[in-house]
Amino acid sequence: MMAGGEVVLEARGISKAFPGVKALDRVNLTLRAGRLTALLGENGAGKSTLMNVMAGVQTPDEGELILQGHPVRFTRPRDAIDHGIAMIHQELSLVPDMTVAENIFLGCEPLHLDMLIDYRELNHRARQWLELLDLDVSPTAVARRLRVGQQQLVEIARALAGDVRMLIMDEPTSAITEHETEVLFQRIGDLKRQGVSIVYITHRLEELEHIADDIAVMRDGCMIGTAKLGELTQDEMVRMMAGREVKSSIRSSSAKRDEALRVENVSLKHPTRPSDYLVNDVSFQVRKGEVLGLFGLMGAGRTELLECIFGLHSGVSTGEVFVDRHPVTIKSPRDAVASGLALVPEDRKHDGLVLSMTVEENASLASLDRAQRFGLLSRRAEREHVQPFIERFRVKSPSLRQLIINLSGGNQQKVILAKWLATDPIVLMLDEPTRGIDVQSKSEIYSLINELTGEGLAVVLVSSELPEVMAVSDRILVLCEGRPAAEFDRDDATDEQILHAAFPGSTATPC
Amino acid sequence: MLKLDRTHLARFQSLIALTVLLVGMSLLSDSFLTLENGLNILRQISVNLCLSIGMTLIILTAGIDLSVGAILALSGAVAAGLLKNGLRLELLGMELQFTVLGSIAAGLLVGAGAGFFNGVTITRFKLPPFVATLGMFSIARGLTMLWTGGFPVTGLGQSFGAIGTGVFLGIPVPVWITASLVGIFVLLTRRTRFGRHIYAVGGNERAALLTGLRVDRIKVAVYTLGGMLAGVAGLIVTARLDSAQPNAGLGYELDSIAAVVIGGTSLSGGRGSVMGTVIGCLIIGVLNNGLFLLNVSPFWQQVVKGFVILAAVAIDRMSAQER
Numbered sequence: 001m002m003a004g005g006e007v008v009l010e011a012r013g014i015s016k017a018f019p020g021v022k023a024l025d026r027v028n029l030t031l032r033a034g035r036l037t038a039l040l041g042e043n044g045a046g047k048s049t050l051m052n053v054m055a056g057v058q059t060p061d062e063g064e065l066i067l068q069g070h071p072v073r074f075t076r077p078r079d080a081i082d083h084g085i086a087m088i089h090q091e092l093s094l095v096p097d098m099t100v101a102e103n104i105f106l107g108c109e110p111l112h113l114d115m116l117i118d119y120r121e122l123n124h125r126a127r128q129w130l131e132l133l134d135l136d137v138s139p140t141a142v143a144r145r146l147r148v149g150q151q152q153l154v155e156i157a158r159a160l161a162g163d164v165r166m167l168i169m170d171e172p173t174s175a176i177t178e179h180e181t182e183v184l185f186q187r188i189g190d191l192k193r194q195g196v197s198i199v200y201i202t203h204r205l206e207e208l209e210h211i212a213d214d215i216a217v218m219r220d221g222c223m224i225g226t227a228k229l230g231e232l233t234q235d236e237m238v239r240m241m242a243g244r245e246v247k248s249s250i251r252s253s254s255a256k257r258d259e260a261l262r263v264e265n266v267s268l269k270h271p272t273r274p275s276d277y278l279v280n281d282v283s284f285q286v287r288k289g290e291v292l293g294l295f296g297l298m299g300a301g302r303t304e305l306l307e308c309i310f311g312l313h314s315g316v317s318t319g320e321v322f323v324d325r326h327p328v329t330i331k332s333p334r335d336a337v338a339s340g341l342a343l344v345p346e347d348r349k350h351d352g353l354v355l356s357m358t359v360e361e362n363a364s365l366a367s368l369d370r371a372q373r374f375g376l377l378s379r380r381a382e383r384e385h386v387q388p389f390i391e392r393f394r395v396k397s398p399s400l401r402q403l404i405i406n407l408s409g410g411n412q413q414k415v416i417l418a419k420w421l422a423t424d425p426i427v428l429m430l431d432e433p434t435r436g437i438d439v440q441s442k443s444e445i446y447s448l449i450n451e452l453t454g455e456g457l458a459v460v461l462v463s464s465e466l467p468e469v470m471a472v473s474d475r476i477l478v479l480c481e482g483r484p485a486a487e488f489d490r491d492d493a494t495d496e497q498i499l500h501a502a503f504p505g506s507t508a509t510p511c
Numbered sequence: 512m513l514k515l516d517r518t519h520l521a522r523f524q525s526l527i528a529l530t531v532l533l534v535g536m537s538l539l540s541d542s543f544l545t546l547e548n549g550l551n552i553l554r555q556i557s558v559n560l561c562l563s564i565g566m567t568l569i570i571l572t573a574g575i576d577l578s579v580g581a582i583l584a585l586s587g588a589v590a591a592g593l594l595k596n597g598l599r600l601e602l603l604g605m606e607l608q609f610t611v612l613g614s615i616a617a618g619l620l621v622g623a624g625a626g627f628f629n630g631v632t633i634t635r636f637k638l639p640p641f642v643a644t645l646g647m648f649s650i651a652r653g654l655t656m657l658w659t660g661g662f663p664v665t666g667l668g669q670s671f672g673a674i675g676t677g678v679f680l681g682i683p684v685p686v687w688i689t690a691s692l693v694g695i696f697v698l699l700t701r702r703t704r705f706g707r708h709i710y711a712v713g714g715n716e717r718a719a720l721l722t723g724l725r726v727d728r729i730k731v732a733v734y735t736l737g738g739m740l741a742g743v744a745g746l747i748v749t750a751r752l753d754s755a756q757p758n759a760g761l762g763y764e765l766d767s768i769a770a771v772v773i774g775g776t777s778l779s780g781g782r783g784s785v786m787g788t789v790i791g792c793l794i795i796g797v798l799n800n801g802l803f804l805l806n807v808s809p810f811w812q813q814v815v816k817g818f819v820i821l822a823a824v825a826i827d828r829m830s831a832q833e834r
Contacts, residue, residue, distance in 0.1 A: 310721075337723030351721055354714035356781035365711055366722045368704040376702040419722070 005033035007068070008166050008197040009054065009085070014063035016049055023049040025221040026063065031166065036188065036198040038208050038229075041218035042241050042464060047201050050218070051168045054199070055087035056080035084165030088155050088172055094143040101126030101139035104158045129157040134183040148272055149176035156184065166197045173204065174299055185210050203297045205234050205503060217241055235496065242466050242495045257288040259325060260458030261341075261427040266308050266319030268301075268482075278304045279317070280482040286427065291449060291459040293473030293490075295466065297502050301482040302462040303346055306429050310336045310343045323426055337366065340426035344416050344433055346462075352416045353404055360386055360400035362415050367422045389418035393448060410441020417448065428452070429460040434468060446472055466495055478502050524826050525775050525790045528819075532794060536801035543804055550683060556796035557685040558583075560789065561744035562767040563774075564696050565626075565737030567788040570771050571700075572713040572733050573780025574633065574640035579741040580763035581651035582625045584756070587745035588655045590618030591664040591755035594671060611671050619742040625651055626738020630731030648764075655757050665754040675751025685747045692743070696785045709733060713780025769816065770795055773823040794819065 009031045016024040024046050031037055041047050052058040054065065056074030064071050067083055074080045080087070094103045101123045102109075110121040126139035135153045137146060143154065152172060159167055173181045188211050191198060200211065208215065208229060216226045217240040224240050232240075262285040270276035279301045286292045296302045308317035311330040321328050321339075328339040336343070345351035353362055363386040364371045371382035383400060390400065393414040397407055404412060413433060420428060430449075434442045449459055449472055463469050469476055476493055478486045478501040486501035537544040562579045569576045594614035598607040609617065625647055632643040677684035700706035708729050711719040720726050744763075749755045774791025776783025795816060802812045 312721075332723075332725075333721050334723040334725055343721060345721055350715075351717050354711050354718050354781065356714040356777075357710065361707065361710075365707070365719075365724075368707055372704070376698070377704065377707060378702075 005035060005195065005197075007031070007066075008033050009068075010066040011050070011054065012064050012066060014050065014053055014060045014065075016053060016058065016060050022221050024053070024060070027218070027221070027223045029216060029223060029226070031197045031199060032214075033165075033195045033197050034192050035213040036192060036200055036211050037214040037216055037226075038212040039199055039201045039216050039218065040203075040205075040237055040241055041224075042466065045218040045241070046221040047218055048170060049221075051087060051170060051199060051201065054080070054166075055085055055168055057087070081162065084163055085168070086159040086162055086164045086166070087168040087170070088152075088159050089170055094151055094155060094158075096144040097142060099140045099142055100130070100137055100146070100154050103143050103154055104129060104139075104161050106158070108162065125161070126157075129161055132160075133157055133187060135180075149180055152176050153180060153184070156187075160187070160191070164191075164196055166199070167191065168199045168201075170201045171203065171298070172200075173202065173207065181207075203503065205237060238496060238499045242499065257456065259285055260288045260290075260323070261286045261460070262322040262325075263309055264320045264322075266305060266317060266321075268304055268308050268313055268317040277301075277482045279308055282319075282479070282482075282484050284477055284484070284487075286458040286460055288426075288456045288458050289453045290475070291453055291461055291473045293469040293476040294460060294462045294479060295464070295469045295476055295498055295502060296479035296485075297464065297504075299481070300479040300502065302464075302479055303431055304482075305479070306343060306431055306460070306462060310341060310429070337423060337425075340424075341429065342366075342420035342423060342425035342427070343429045344413070344420060344431060346431040346435065348409065348412055348416065348435075353412060355403075355405045357404060358401050359390070359395065359397050359404050359407065359415055362404050363390060363400075363418045363422060366419050367424075370422070386418065386422060389422050390415070393418050393421075394444060408437070408441070410437035410444070413437055413441065413445065414448075417445070421452070425457070427458045427460065429462075431462045432464065433461065434463075434465070466498060469498070470495065480504055525773060525787055525794065525823070528773075528823075529790050529794050529797065532797050532801070536797060536804075540801065540804045543801060548800065548804075550686070552793070552796045552800050553686045554683045555800065556792045557683075557689040558744045558747055559763065559766050559770055559795070560689045560792045561692060561740050561747065562763055563770040563788045563792055564692055564785055565740035566764075566767045566771050567774075567776055567783060567785050568696070568700070568709055568733045569640070569737050570713075570768075570776050570778060571709050571780060571783055572730055573716070573778075574730065574733070575768070575778075576626075576629065576644045576734065576737050577641065577764050578625065578629060578644040578647035578651055579737060579744075579767060580760035581648045581655070582622050582738050582741035583745040583748065583760035583763060584758065585625065585651040585655045585658070585745070586618040586622040586742035587749035587759055588659050588664060588755040588757065589621045590614040590671075590746055591667055591749050592658055593617050594667055595664055611668070614671070615674075615746060618746050619739055622742020622745065623735050623739040626735040626741070627731060629738065630734035633734065634727040634730050659755065659757045661757055663754045663756050667750070667753055667755075672750050672753050675747050675749070675753075685751070688743065688747065692740070693785065693789055700785050705729070705732070710781055713782075715781070766795065769820050772820060775823070778824075791823075 007030055011027060011029045013026045013028065014024050015026055027050055029050070039047050049058065053060045056077045056079045059075055065074070072083060095106065104126045105122055110118045110125065112118045123139040130137060130139065133153050133156065135150060137150055143151060146154065153176065156172060172184065176184070188198060212229045214226060214228055215232055215237065217224045217237060219241060264283045266279055266282045267277055268279040270278050282305055284292060294302050294305065307313055308319065309321055311332045314331040321330055323339045323341065330336045330339060349355065354365065360382060364382050367385070368377065370385045371377055373381045387400065395411050395414045395418065397411060404415060433445055453459055461469070461472055470490065473490050476488045476490060476498060477484060478498055480502055481504050488498065542548060562583065566576060566579065593609040594611065597609060600607065629644050629647050632638050633640050674684060679687055700709065708724050711724060712726050712729050716726060748759050770791035771788050772778065773794055774783065774787035776787055798815060798819065799812055802815065
């Protein structure tokens with residue numbers, strides 16, 4: 001068990017379900033004063049959900065939080081803040097048009113006569129925090145003008161400026177420089193000495209020895225294990241994160257035919273850091289009937305790579321795309337669709353579905369020209385066009401007229417697949433196709449991929465779940481910080497090799 | 512079961528409200544339920560309905576158009592001015608005379624052009640629709656004043672006047688015009704790819720883009736249609752008064768937004784229908800007409816209309832939370 005300072009916060013049996021997925025399954029975690037617990041796990045393991053529960057962003061379905069011996073119930077972030085729990089979110093949450101100082105003290109501004117904001121005091125105090133973080137920006141600078149890394153540090157200053165007992169940091173170093181990281185680690189050391197309890201989510205295992213005291217590993221919504229730093233080797237941590245229950249290959253390879261898609265030298269610059277690339281000179285090819293798995297951690301550029309190919313960064317991205325050996329110019333998703341590409345996006349609700357429409361309307365949206373009779377849409381033609389796909393994919397819906405929002409995540413995803421298959425594509429690109437959907441639908445989607453490649457469809461599968469990549473792909477391309485780090489044939493690859501290639505600066509396979 | 516009932520209630524809320532209103536008014540006033548009064552209401556709502564059809568398309572894409580009233584005035588003034596005075600091209604030393612049809616075409620073209628401009632500023636320059644059309648509101652009002660010098664253009668002749676005052680088969684011409692427009696746009700929204708695309712863009716613009724729809728083109732088309740329909744409304748208003756008033760259509764954009772919202776179209780886009788808007792216009796029309804017949808002060812009519820709008824949106828919000 002973890003030793004050290006007194007227990008600050010204890011999570012007991014926390015469960016949280018979202019439609020179609022159990023994000024947390026009776027998770028326990030004990031956090032002690034003056035210690036930093038590194039929370040590890042693959043994407044989708046439930047780390048962020050657990051932290052959101054602790055910070056009052058989400059309320060758990062079951063279980064309780066015990067804060068210094070007393071059960072507490074947070075229904076909104078304010079409740080957690082009032083109890084001294086601060087969270088630094090992965091996505092930035094500064095008010096862009098306020099100054100740095102205003103952001104740091106948002107909600108707890110120093111006042112004159114209890115009424116007017118005391119700007120001199122505000123800026124003075126902000127300057128002290130900025131110096132402590134060695135951040136060279138003026139307190140009166142507008143937040144919007146800062147680099148992403150600087151914004152991240154301002155956010156950290158904001159968390160520190162409050163009277164914190166417990167601090168939650170979700171990948172705080174993902175956007176900041178080495179020097180900024182060093183300074184941050186010093187401040188983390190100070191906080192620990194002051195008795196603050198810290199939870200730290202990261203993918204960078206090499207950071208752990210500098211700051212961590214305890215390690216907690218999650219997988220599939222469960223707490224797999226906790227240990228003190230030093231009790232686990234990096235390899236053991238990786239193995240705990242990856243787990244192994246899924247049967248390793250359900251794939252019968254059908255790839256040997258002609259090239260379906262080739263991309264050459266695709267690059268995309270970082271929008272705000274001109275020297276950095278989100279996608280850095282990536283080339284690959286996929287043959288008909290083949291599944292290429294693209295694996296990488298968060299921020300490795302997987303989604304951005306697909307977006308470049310699909311024409312979403314037209315004018316900014318560079319590189320060439322060949323479909324069926326012919327060069328194609330793709331300036332918009334429309335061009336991509338016309339060239340025979342299809343993209344099932346990562347964020348189903350935000351990017352994939354029109355939630356106000358029915359199952360049928362969503363399924364036909366990409367191929368409405370085939371749902372017409374005498375130049376007008378016909379309900380019958382539409383039904384005849386999409387029904388075979390809906391049935392083939394075993395979408396469970398009371399009727400085609402059902403609003404798509406009423407379907408489970410897995411069935412929604414199948415409707416999106418049906419939509420694209422109805423366009424008769426050459427290459428199907430899937431971005432995290434099974435994120436947040438139930439196990440049953442998952443395996444159905446895997447066998448569909450198998451079936452479709454058997455018919456000659458080429459598939460590019462992006463996934464941050466290694467078991468999925470291993471189970472479905474013929475070849476695996478690992479991306480690391482925008483660059484291709486390694487490529488494996490599925491039969492030659494091991495989990496460890498792939499994960500090592502994916503972790504930046506990890507020891508075995510430098511990338 | 513309760514859930515089902517509530518969503519059904521939401522879908523038919525406007526129809527139910529209209530029925531209640533019709534029954535109530537018939538009981539309260541003897542002169543309400545007559546053929547003459549019915550046609551009267553239809554004629555009165557025809558202008559607002561023209562505007563509201565276009566507004567429905569725009570709001571379905573999650574946009575808004577504050578310039579339709581101003582475009583109405585500009586189109587009417589241009590058509591009237593061309594018909595009456597022709598167009599003097601100083602550079603060419605020419606003077607063009609316009610027939611009735613020619614001036615009608617010019618009025619519609621001006622409306623469509625203003626709407627097209629709206630669409631371009633919204634898609635190319637990424638202005639929020641609220642701001643873009645607020646700009647057009649002022650531009651069109653200003654142009655109307657420049658064109659007319661601030662004076663009404665009157666004496667347009669009988670054949671032009673027929674658009675507003677004529678009667679065909681016992682039914683006023685404006686009613687014929689709007690009824691055919693309703694037919695066309697119901698078909699357009701329900702049975703064409705373009706119509707489906709409008710719903711998709713409003714329902715989830717990013718998903719529509721990723722599905723390969725030409726989102727920008729769809730939006731430009733929708734605002735252009737909105738402007739053209741404002742042109743139609745401008746012709747009807749001008750013809751009915753036999754006069755293009757520089758201040759015609761003041762505040763009409765708000766009435767048409769009200770009709771669309773009361774008709775159950777969601778301001779956040781993607782949900783709603785042209786038929787709903789027809790009902791929304793009828794509710795406003797019947798309400799105004801009935802309260803007038805009951806000798807209620809027009810000031811109270813406004814207050815009542817305000818509450819009806821609030822109630823309609825509140826019900827819409829509640830049913831949205833249900834989902």
